[in-house]
Amino acid sequence: MEREEILHWLKERDEARLEDLWARADAVRAAHVGPEVHFRGLIEISNHCIRQCQYCGISAGAVGIRRYRMSEAEILACAEEAKAYGYGTVVLQGGEDPGLTEAFITELVVRIKERTGLAVTLSLGEREEHELRAWKAAGADRYLLRFESSDAELYRRIHPSRPGALPDRIALLKRLGDLGYEVGSGIMVGIPGQTWDILARDLEVFRELDLDMIGIGPFIPSERTPLGGALAEELRLQAGDQQVPNDELTTLKTVALARLICPEANLPSTTALATIDPEQGRELGLCRGANIVMPNMTPPEYRILYEIYPGKACIQETAGMCRACLSGRIHRIGRIPGKGTGSRLAALKKA
Ligand code: 5AD
Numbered sequence: 001m002e003r004e005e006i007l008h009w010l011k012e013r014d015e016a017r018l019e020d021l022w023a024r025a026d027a028v029r030a031a032h033v034g035p036e037v038h039f040r041g042l043i044e045i046s047n048h049c050i051r052q053c054q055y056c057g058i059s060a061g062a063v064g065i066r067r068y069r070m071s072e073a074e075i076l077a078c079a080e081e082a083k084a085y086g087y088g089t090v091v092l093q094g095g096e097d098p099g100l101t102e103a104f105i106t107e108l109v110v111r112i113k114e115r116t117g118l119a120v121t122l123s124l125g126e127r128e129e130h131e132l133r134a135w136k137a138a139g140a141d142r143y144l145l146r147f148e149s150s151d152a153e154l155y156r157r158i159h160p161s162r163p164g165a166l167p168d169r170i171a172l173l174k175r176l177g178d179l180g181y182e183v184g185s186g187i188m189v190g191i192p193g194q195t196w197d198i199l200a201r202d203l204e205v206f207r208e209l210d211l212d213m214i215g216i217g218p219f220i221p222s223e224r225t226p227l228g229g230a231l232a233e234e235l236r237l238q239a240g241d242q243q244v245p246n247d248e249l250t251t252l253k254t255v256a257l258a259r260l261i262c263p264e265a266n267l268p269s270t271t272a273l274a275t276i277d278p279e280q281g282r283e284l285g286l287c288r289g290a291n292i293v294m295p296n297m298t299p300p301e302y303r304i305l306y307e308i309y310p311g312k313a314c315i316q317e318t319a320g321m322c323r324a325c326l327s328g329r330i331h332r333i334g335r336i337p338g339k340g341t342g343s344r345l346a347a348l349k350k351a
């Protein structure tokens, strides 16, 4: 799909014409990844973070929140629960937390593999090469790191780099692929300063990176962050009438286009989408291109502390409630829970 066509669809507002986009995305989803919806059990293992992402409610600058780091025993118990529920994957996600040491994660991955055999996805920020290597060798299968924006200037504004480090997540994503990880990335839709051209380019970058998984959710402003205040005003002003809205329709158009552009990728129907539309968000994502859900498995006492944006869906629920909720929603739209790990690379090898 050419840039012009991407832009045309992103800006389309006519509901009748959009039916065509939804139908095409759903047909491509059915043809390439089938009716299965794979469950990835999400364990939010630490809310410590040394970075200053200007949109994120648990960044280093977010004051007044209690910080936690789960113990190995607590994380293993969640992984075993995921296994018991029949999920194929656990996702270990956290802030960029040096307290999650190379040795701690290595040991953890080995133990999870021994006890559950599940696929293990890591989502721990921009880590050092030797750490990423050690974790891969320990048995980690996948790594998630959203590039957030393909526009270098916007990325720089919303994402101050570490002193001395180059702000290049895209290079890191390529590195992760070379190390043998299945690689997931993604973006937020409607970040202040994001123009239609930037969003269209993001979609092209998904294709160029040949991503295995692509997470797309709406930007949700958090008052404890600069992008919930003055910085947002400034960036929106700069984008002017080219500013992308952070609404549900634009998010769904982006998901549908990602499916058309990357037919075999794994696409989650995200928690952020469920947050802005608690009634129908998950289902609409799944019916317009998505084939993955990420039920939250974080123990309740920690879950409420992992508030990367306000009103985050599932913050009051338990792992069992999220499982029942998602199973019901999937069943009601006529889809089936996936079996196995739902790996894109394995699926490609089979084909
Ligand atoms: N609104 C929506 N999504 C957010 N994320 C972080 N902060 C926000 C926010 N305010 C997303 C980022 C990150 C992922 C873990 O959560 O894209 O990569």
Ligand code: FES
Pocket (backbone or CB within 6 Å): 295, 296, 313, 314, 317, 321, 322, 323, 325, 326
């Ligand atoms: Fe958690 Fe619906 S997925 S309550």
